[in-house]
Amino acid sequence: MNNFEVIIGIENHVELKTKSKMFGPGLVGFGQTPNSQVSEVDLGYPGALPSVNQEGVRLAILAAHALNMKIESLLTFDRKNYFYPDLVKGFQITQQFNPIGQDGWLEISLDHDSNKKIAIQRLHIEEDTAQQKHSQNLTLIDYNRSGIGLIEIVTHPVLRSAQEAVAYVEKLRETLLFLGVSDVKMSEGSLRCDVNVSLRPIGSEKYSHKVEVKNLNSLANVKKAIEFEVKRQSALLVQNLVVEQETRRFDEQSQTTVSMRSKADALDYRYFTEPNLSPIQLDEQWIKEIISNAPELASKKRDRYEEMGLSAETINTLMSSLALANFFEATLALVNDPIKISNYLIGEVMAFLNEQNQEINQIKLTPANLASMVKLLNQGVISSKHAKTILEMILVDDQKMPEVIVEELNLKLINDSKEIEALLTPIIAQNQSVVEQYSLRPERVLKTLMGQLMKVTQGNVNPDLANQIILKLLTKA
Known part of the structure; x- marks a missing residue:
């Protein structure tokens, strides 16, 4: 295996965080009653015409800019034609010929403090397909997902290991999450990952047949699928056998990739310009305003947290959740003590959240109450032991301010x-x-x-x- 170089390219499908769908009025929401959030456009009713979701375009521009891409101001759409049960119209609206973003990069961090820029080929807007649910001899179709806005982000084949691939998807996820482009929940399908893996003899410029592994739904599975493919393909090559160009899936039970279909049988999608959507010339000033009003990039936020003296472990925990990071920022605006605030958040507060199986925006604790408690501690009004008592109370009751609790329980320290x-x-x-x-x-x-x-x-x-x-x-x- 050491005689081969691993070549990896990644395609990510990211659901855009819009209230309605990309080309129709249907609402967007995860976990709703099947087929309850559909419109005539989603179901391909005769005469139902698409229109472009402006918010979806704005989010795509935000993502393209964050990925250092050239942004195309002429917005055009195409049809990708194929027949499949999850595509009731018989075609998908996409951007084959003129993607909104091209030629970008994303820098990832590897071991030993080394960094690598991952070249990104394109970012284009398209619509999602319906969701299939297989049960014994039946396949049920839920069209709620049909028409949800997606951006597809495609790298060049520049990744060289499973470690690099995981680092890239992780960094991409964090970047899009803190921009508000998507909630990027792999478990819910709002971030999906396809990896293309091939091997070639070290020193060779020629690519061998690539194998695509589709719909990987976790970072752990991205790593496992690539590592399995590297072993499988290298075993074939050392025996002078051909690696077939095909599409595979990762089977979690066997922890292996399984063949789905041969690429030799790939459909001709017969792309052509979408006749029901005229080209749209985006206003350059509008694009500039979107970029200038963009939220702080995750990478910039990490740098700022590091300057505050927070440890790498603390930063990673805060950045694991947009809600947690926002709570930290809101508390920090009220009391400038990042160390104490972060210690309480990743200590007692995280323990409580894990116990209750909730997010921080689902509990009673407020930034104002936490900031008030930290102020009392810093002023010497209460001890750290008393702070723990107060925190236990304000975690479950947002009506009791820490100052009131101090008076009621006689927790004020003697400072005379x-x-x-x-x-x-x-x-x-x-x-x-x-x-x-x-x-x-x-x-x-x-x-x-x-x-x-x-x-x-x-x-x-x-x-x-x-x-x-x-x-x-x-x-x-």
């Missing part, structure tokens, strides 16, 4: 120097045998006296201030 000194004086007098050991065992003495103070105050004393006063009193003694 004279009051603390008055409390410590009898404690020191009662522990003279301990105090006499201060020169020999200072840490033990400090710990003992602090423990007695905490016991008397039930933990409601500023520990830093108390420690300073203990030291002052011991020095006097």
Whole structure:
């Protein structure tokens, strides 16, 4: 296998985050009652004419710009003709000849802090097909997905390992998620991945037959499918056997790829210009406004978080969810303490979310309440122990502000120097045998006296201030 170079290209289908479909009025929504979100256009009724979803075009422009692509201002559409049960019209509206985005790249990070630019050939707009559900001898068709806006993003065959492929899909997913282009949930099909894999002898410029593995629905399966194909194809080549050009799928049960159809039998799609959609000349100023108003790129956000002093692990956790990152940003705008905020979010808050199987925007906790708690902690009004008590309460009740909880539960720390000194004086007098050991065992003495103070105050004393006063009193003694 070491004698072969692995050649990989990736095609991603990404569902656009629009309220209605790309070329018709049907609504978009995952998990709805089958065939409840369809229109005459989706079902190909005679006389039902398509129109272009402006928001879908805007999102495609955002994606193309983020992927460093040349944006085509003349918007044209074509028909891809084929017969299949999931395509009731008998054709798909796409952009075969004039894609909205061309010649881009996306930089990925690999091990050992090395980076690689992945060349992207094209990005084009098209519509999704219906969803088939197979059951014993029946195939049921749900047309809710039919007509949903897609962008297809196609790389050049420049990836050289499963690791690079996973890194690319991961980076693409994050980029599109934080732009608001798509929710990119592979488990729900809003991000789908096809990989083309071929091998060639090292040093050879000639490509061998490529094998396409379709509809990979997780990063783990992308990795497994490529690694299996590399082993399968290399085993054929070392025996001087031909690798057939074909389409395969990844079977999760056997953890292998399985043949679906030969590429030799590929259909002639008879592409031609879509007659019901006239070319649209996009206004250059409109394109500039879309780009200038684009959300912060995920890569820029990562850089900013790094400058705040957040660890790589913390950044990865925050960036794993758009809702979590937005919550962090909203809290940060109220109290400038990124370390404490992120520690609470990826610690206690994430533990609660996992326990409840919810997203952060589904629970009672608000940025205002979390920021208020952090402020109280920073001001020395409460201790870290009290903060944990308060957080447990505001996670399930957004009506109780931390300041109110502090008053109701008497959690406010004693911050008056004279009051603390008055409390410590009898404690020191009662522990003279301990105090006499201060020169020999200072840490033990400090710990003992602090423990007695905490016991008397039930933990409601500023520990830093108390420690300073203990030291002052011991020095006097």
